[in-house]
Structure formats: C-alpha cells, structure tokens
Amino acid sequence: MEKMKISVSQFTVLVLMYTIGSSILVMPSSLATIAKSNAWIASLLVLLIGLLFIFMYVKLSTVYPDKTFIEINKAVFGKWIGNSLSILFLATIFVMEIGILKDIGDFFTTQVMVETPIHAILILFLFATIYIIRKGIEVISRTCEIFFPWIVALLFILILFLIPELELKYLEPNLSKGMGPIIGGVIVHIGNPYSQLIVFLMILPFVNNVSKARKGYFMGVLFGGLVITIITAMCLAVLGDDFTSRNMYPTYILGKKIRIGNFLERIEVIVAISWVFTIFFKFTVNFFVLVLGITQILQLSDYKPLVYPLGFILMVYSMVSFPNTIYSKEFLIETWPPFALTFFVLLPLIVLTVAISKTKINKKDSQKSSSQ
Amino acid sequence: MLDAIWILATAFIVVLIEKNHLKNSWKRKEKVTFFVLLLFGTFVSIAWVLGVKLSNPLEVIADVYRPVSVPLSLYLRQFQ
Numbered sequence: 001m002e003k004m005k006i007s008v009s010q011f012t013v014l015v016l017m018y019t020i021g022s023s024i025l026v027m028p029s030s031l032a033t034i035a036k037s038n039a040w041i042a043s044l045l046v047l048l049i050g051l052l053f054i055f056m057y058v059k060l061s062t063v064y065p066d067k068t069f070i071e072i073n074k075a076v077f078g079k080w081i082g083n084s085l086s087i088l089f090l091a092t093i094f095v096m097e098i099g100i101l102k103d104i105g106d107f108f109t110t111q112v113m114v115e116t117p118i119h120a121i122l123i124l125f126l127f128a129t130i131y132i133i134r135k136g137i138e139v140i141s142r143t144c145e146i147f148f149p150w151i152v153a154l155l156f157i158l159i160l161f162l163i164p165e166l167e168l169k170y171l172e173p174n175l176s177k178g179m180g181p182i183i184g185g186v187i188v189h190i191g192n193p194y195s196q197l198i199v200f201l202m203i204l205p206f207v208n209n210v211s212k213a214r215k216g217y218f219m220g221v222l223f224g225g226l227v228i229t230i231i232t233a234m235c236l237a238v239l240g241d242d243f244t245s246r247n248m249y250p251t252y253i254l255g256k257k258i259r260i261g262n263f264l265e266r267i268e269v270i271v272a273i274s275w276v277f278t279i280f281f282k283f284t285v286n287f288f289v290l291v292l293g294i295t296q297i298l299q300l301s302d303y304k305p306l307v308y309p310l311g312f313i314l315m316v317y318s319m320v321s322f323p324n325t326i327y328s329k330e331f332l333i334e335t336w337p338p339f340a341l342t343f344f345v346l347l348p349l350i351v352l353t354v355a356i357s358k359t360k361i362n363k364k365d366s367q368k369s370s371s372q
Numbered sequence: 373m374l375d376a377i378w379i380l381a382t383a384f385i386v387v388l389i390e391k392n393h394l395k396n397s398w399k400r401k402e403k404v405t406f407f408v409l410l411l412f413g414t415f416v417s418i419a420w421v422l423g424v425k426l427s428n429p430l431e432v433i434a435d436v437y438r439p440v441s442v443p444l445s446l447y448l449r450q451f452q
Contacts, residue, residue, distance in 0.1 A: 305406035312413025334441040
C-alpha cells in the first residue's frame with residue numbers, strides 16, 4: 001500500500017473533477033431557491049470561503065506532510081481520542097457517500113431511464129467503483145486523467161452553444177431583500193462541495209511531490225469553482241431564476257435549450273455524460289478514502305477486505321436513509337450544513353490549533369535542553 | 373424470497389473472488405474484518421429486501437442537530 005504514488009497533475013485533475021462532482025447539476029437549483037438572481041454572486045462567495053477551507057487543510061498538511069488525516073488525528077490526540085474523532089469523521093464521509101449514491105439513482109430514474117428500477121443502476125455503478133478501487137489510487141487518478149479532456153470538451157460545447165440563448169438582464173443583482181438571501185445561499189453550501197474536499201488530506205501523502213501538490217490543490221478547487229459559477233450564471237441567464245429554482249436539475253434543462261438552426265437540438269445527454277463522469281470520480285474518491293480510513297484505524301495490512309462488504313452496506317443504506325427526494329432535499333438544506341461544518345471544518349481547525357501549539361512547545365523544549 | 377437467495381449467492385461469489393487473498397495473503401485480522409463486514413452487509417440487505425424496517429442513521433444525526441437546524445431552516449424559509 002505504501003508503494004502507491006500519483007503525480008501532481010493527476011492530483012490536480014482529481015481535485016478539479018471532485019469539485020465539479022455532483023454540484024454542477026444540483027447547486028444552481030438550491031442556490032437559486034434562496035439567493036434568486038444573486039445566485040452567481042453567492043456561488044462566487046462560496047468559492048472564496050471554500051478557498052479559505054483549502055488554506056486550512058493545506059496548513060494542516062504542512063505540519064504533518066507524510067501523514068493522512070486519520071494518522072494526524074492519532075499523532076495529535078493519541079490513540080483513543082484520535083481514533084474516536086476519526087470514526088466520527090468517517091461516519092460523515094459515509095453519510096456523504098450514501099447521499100451521492102442516491103443522487104445518481106434519483107437522476108437516472110427520473111430523467112434518463114425512467115422505467116429501470118433504481119437498484120439496477122446503483123448495482124452497476126457500484127460494480128464499476130469496486131473494480132476501480134481494487135486496482136488502487138494510481139488507476140483511479142490515471143482514469144481521471146484520461147476522461148478529463150472529455151469533460152472539458154463536453155462542458156465547452158454546452159457553454160458555447162448556449163451563448164445565443166443568453167439574456168443578460170436575468171443576471172442583474174437584485175438586493176431588494178438586502179444581503180440576506182446571498183448569505184443564506186452561502187450557508188446552505190458551506191457543506192457542499194468545498195468543505196468536502198477535506199478527503200484529499202487522505203490522498204495528499206500519496207502524491208510524489210507534496211509541496212507542488214498543495215499548489216495543485218488550490219488550482220483544482222479554483223477552476224472547479226469557476227466552472228460551477230459559470231454554469232450557475234448560465235442557468236440564471238438562460239432559464240431565469242424562478243425556473244432554475246423550481247427545477248431539480250436545471251443544468252440538464254439547460255442542455256435541452258440548445259437549438260442551433262433547427263438542426264442541432266436535444267443534446268442534453270452531453271450534460272448527463274459529463275455529470276456521470278465527474279460524480280463517478282467523486283464517489284470513487286470518497287469510497288477509497290472511507291476504505292483507507294477504516295484500514296488505518298484498524299491497522300490492517302490491506303484495504304481490499306473492506307471493499308466488497310462496504311458495497312453491500314452502501315447500497316442498502318442509500319435506499320434506507322433517503323426514502324424520498326423531499327427527505328433528502330430537506331436533509332441537505334437543514335441538517336447537512338451544520339453537520340459538515342462540525343466534522344469537515346471545526347474538527348480540522350481544532351486539530352490544526354493543537355498540532356501547531358504542540359510543535360511550538362516541542363521546539364521550546366528542545367531549545368531549552370540544547371541551551372542547558 | 374428469491375431476492376434473498378440472490379443476495380446470498382452474491383455474497384458467496386464475493387467469497388469466491390477473494391479466495392486467493394483469503395488463502396495466501398490475508399492474516400487473521402483481515403479475514404475477521406472481511407467476514408464480519410460481509411455478514412453484516414448480507415444481513416442488512418436480506419432484511420431490506422424482506423421489508424424489515426431498518427433504522428435510519430440520518431434520523432439520529434437530524435435529532436442531534438435539531439437545535440441548530442431549526443433556526444437555520446426558519447432563517448432560510450423567509451427568502452424562499
């Protein structure tokens with residue numbers, strides 16, 4: 001397991017894909033519900049706050065460059081407290097993971113393959129994920145590198161063909177309710193997607209040049225966030241804020257709006273293809289991190305024993321935990337932001353503070369002992 | 373009922389796939405983890421296809437975070 005190494009560019013692309021992930025399809029709608037025509041401003045603000053989170057994660061990785069987050073917890077708090085914090089952290093990732101799986105199923109059963117039962121889609125998706133995870137993080141990142149140009153091309157086609165449909169008057173900021181709606185939109189998206197990028201603290205030690213990878217971390221998040229912001233602005237400018245907020249998947253509707261000379265129409269499936277690729281990598285990275293985290297807590301020599309059984313558990317709990325769309329949407333808006341804030345932002349902040357003070361105390365001690 | 377048999381068959385196939393690892397590379401700890409998790413997964417899946425009402429872990433989280441989530445949703449609702 002120690003032999004796995006990925007390059008800086010692969011890591012950057014992985015971060016970018018993870019950031020775009022599921023948000024590209026869902027985020028415009030939930031932002032527009034609250035922030036209305038200011039959704040694109042809210043999206044930019046979330047990106048800025050997200051970059052602050054990334055700064056914190058990067059700082060944490062500079063204190064312990066060759067340790068994953070689980071190992072950092074153990075080194076900072078000792079075996080028992082550290083491991084119990086890590087278990088809570090992994091539980092949060094588990095909740096996120098079943099949410100993503102349910103998202104995939106919901107999208108396919110409502111938009112693309114309406115008559116197929118949801119299990120069939122989830123099982124096929126899990127098969128692909130389990131296969132790629134058993135091959136290791138190197139294969140995940142190389143696959144990501146191969147599919148990256150496809151995503152770029154498809155999104156570029158989407159944006160390019162929609163330019164004739166743009167109506168810029170929908171983008172004018174409307175502050176009649178003050179800054180409240182924008183702040184509300186930002187609060188809802190604190191837990192999704194930028195704070196979820198903490199999972200890369202578990203993958204950062206596998207990169208062959210960690211100091212360069214930190215820059216890649218920032219670049220990936222920045223470009224991913226810009227793509228999300230552009231797509232949100234496109235949704236607003238083409239569909240208007242009301243239509244955007246009433247749709248579950250406004251980006252998919254955006255694809256249906258493409259119409260070039262009565263000839264090139266109904267190419268919305270390019271949105272679905274690019275979304276499936278990005279969410280596949282988000283799901284895979286989360287799965288890998290979950291498996292790796294459990295391996296490190298239990299101190300196993302191999303992570304493969306966990307992969308198949310976890311597939312069973314994920315499958316069942318994605319169906320049990322999110323019985324319907326209303327429930328999952330309510331959970332995402334009301335409970336997920338404070339939940340993610342506790343374990344993805346506050347927990348690393350506490351770990352960082354304790355870690356920095358610990359290294360300072362150690363330095364003082366060593367200086368004292370050397371001067372005596 | 374047939375679904376339950378399918379799940380058992382899948383679990384058996386998983387054991388067959390991991391046969392080489394089970395025989396050669398994994399030590400006792402890995403084997404125990406594998407079988408405990410696989411048993412739990414199979415058990416939960418069979419309970420689910422037979423229509424047993426499994427407890428939803430998200431309910432616990434929602435209960436714990438209710439003091440925060442209720443004011444948050446009230447705050448957000450005024451903009452919707």
